[in-house]
Amino acid sequence: MSAPQTTSAERKWVIRVPASSANIGPGFDVLGLALSRHLVLNVTQTPCSAADSKVVLSYSGEGAGEAPLDPYKNLITRVALYVLLSHQLSFPSAVVTVDITNQVPFGRGLGSSASAVVAGVLLGDALGDLKLTEDRVKDYALMVERHPDNVTAALVGGFTGSFLRILDPSELSPSSIPLAEVLPAYPANAGPPLPGQEKPPQPPTNVGRHVKYGFSKDIGVVVVVPKFEVATSKARGALPEAYPRADVVFNLQRLAVLTASLSASPLDPNVIWEAMRDKVHQPQREGLIPGLSKILNTMTPTTHPGLLGICLSGAGPTILALVSNESSSTGTITTDDSEITLGEAKPSAQMSSIGEAIKELWKEEGIEVEWLALQVDFDGATLQEL
Numbered sequence: 369m370s371a372p373q374t375t376s377a378e379r380k381w382v383i384r385v386p387a388s389s390a391n392i393g394p395g396f397d398v399l400g401l402a403l404s405r406h407l408v409l410n411v412t413q414t415p416c417s418a419a420d421s422k423v424v425l426s427y428s429g430e431g432a433g434e435a436p437l438d439p440y441k442n443l444i445t446r447v448a449l450y451v452l453l454s455h456q457l458s459f460p461s462a463v464v465t466v467d468i469t470n471q472v473p474f475g476r477g478l479g480s481s482a483s484a485v486v487a488g489v490l491l492g493d494a495l496g497d498l499k500l501t502e503d504r505v506k507d508y509a510l511m512v513e514r515h516p517d518n519v520t521a522a523l524v525g526g527f528t529g530s531f532l533r534i535l536d537p538s539e540l541s542p543s544s545i546p547l548a549e550v551l552p553a554y555p556a557n558a559g560p561p562l563p564g565q566e567k568p569p570q571p572p573t574n575v576g577r578h579v580k581y582g583f584s585k586d587i588g589v590v591v592v593v594p595k596f597e598v599a600t601s602k603a604r605g606a607l608p609e610a611y612p613r614a615d616v617v618f619n620l621q622r623l624a625v626l627t628a629s630l631s632a633s634p635l636d637p638n639v640i641w642e643a644m645r646d647k648v649h650q651p652q653r654e655g656l657i658p659g660l661s662k663i664l665n666t667m668t669p670t671t672h673p674g675l676l677g678i679c680l681s682g683a684g685p686t687i688l689a690l691v692s693n694e695s696s697s698t699g700t701i702t703t704d705d706s707e708i709t710l711g712e713a714k715p716s717a718q719m720s721s722i723g724e725a726i727k728e729l730w731k732e733e734g735i736e737v738e739w740l741a742l743q744v745d746f747d748g749a750t751l752q753e754l
């Protein structure tokens with residue numbers, strides 16, 4: 369490994385990555401929608417001697433108290449270190465402070481790990497002065513989070529479709545290294561990797577490919593977030609290895625219609641609602657998310673005017689409802705339960721009634737929830753040097 373890079377002046381960056389919802393019904397491991405909640409890193413790098421070098425994390429918001437503050441254990445800084453090591457670099461000879469503010473709840477199906485991984489790649493990019501392209505950032509993120517739906521939406525923003533490319537034999541070895549080698553577990557008395565150790569290869573190029581679909585500005589988003597977590601690994605463990613052909617066709621037909629129907633004018637609630645139904649992951653996850661099928665089948669455009677479609681968000685347990693946006697605006701408001709701020713949408717009467725209706729249905733299952741009115745984040749991840 370080369371000596372850590374040295375710097376001559378203080379540098380500061382802000383890294384901002386949106387939350388995301390994956391699948392959007394039939395698009396399992398394909399579709400993603402970036403949402404207006406954010407993970408924000410304020411980073412300062414102050415030059416110092418190699419002996420005084422350190423990385424200091426502070427953390428507030430979602431996951432505070434749970435996310436490690438040791439830079440060799442925190443997901444964000446471990447990913448940054450992976451990017452640096454694969455360029456034969458390490459953390460710089462500097463005091464690096466990373467102030468993390470997180471609005472993306474853990475394990476709820478709102479893409480917290482994808483936001484953290486994308487933020488980590490951008491942190492490594494900044495600290496190593498690597499000037500990675502967007503595609504290269506995606507390659508690194510996909511080496512850690514190995515399905516592309518949340519990562520793509522968090523990185524590029526908006527409504528996305530993505531796939532993993534079939535790799536040539538020559539590319540297979542760097543892409544198939546185990547996650548434990550990409551992100552090694554450092555010892556309990558954590559410290560930097562020893563020189564000569566832990567040099568993961570750089571990923572192949574263009575590991576994932578994506579498109580951005582149109583998404584009507586007339587659509588608002590209500591997310592209903594239960595007060596319990598479902599780990600993505602557990603939710604994936606609930607899925608079978610093989611599916612009946614009829615179920616695959618059911619999803620493919622709806623996926624094709626859904627991607628175009630969300631940018632149509634006028635929006636057709638009956639088409640969108642039906643196109644957001646799924647047979648390959650939602651029914652299988654019912655056991656982990658009590659009341660899921662009841663809610664998805666009870667809430668329709670007929671019973672709840674303004675509702676366009678409804679689905680599980682990512683691996684759950686959050687439910688995502690797309691709602692006609694016409695009378696909402698962005699701002700700060702107070703509801704019965706909480707103050708809603710920071711880019712969330714001021715809910716229209718229809719959004720409020722849909723959020724409350726889902727909350728009531730979940731109450732019947734003994735599950736407490738919080739609902740939020742959000743908008744789509746069309747910008748995606750940003751790295752800004754101050």
Ligand SMILES: Nc1ncnc2c1ncn2[C@@H]1O[C@H](COP(=O)(O)OP(=O)(O)OP(=O)(O)O)[C@@H](O)[C@H]1O
Nearest residue numbers: 443474475476477478479480481484599600682683
């Ligand atoms: N900001 C963060 N800082 C550190 N670790 C994080 C951060 N965000 C997420 N993580 C890690 O990722 C885990 C959550 O990942 P998981 O894939 O289970 O859920 P999710 O990404 O929120 O859901 P989904 O992928 O279904 O949208 C957390 O328990 C934590 O270990």
Ligand SMILES: N[C@@H](CCO)C(=O)O
Nearest residue numbers: 390396397600682683
């Ligand atoms: N497509 C993934 C999203 C979760 O990260 C799943 O549903 O398991």
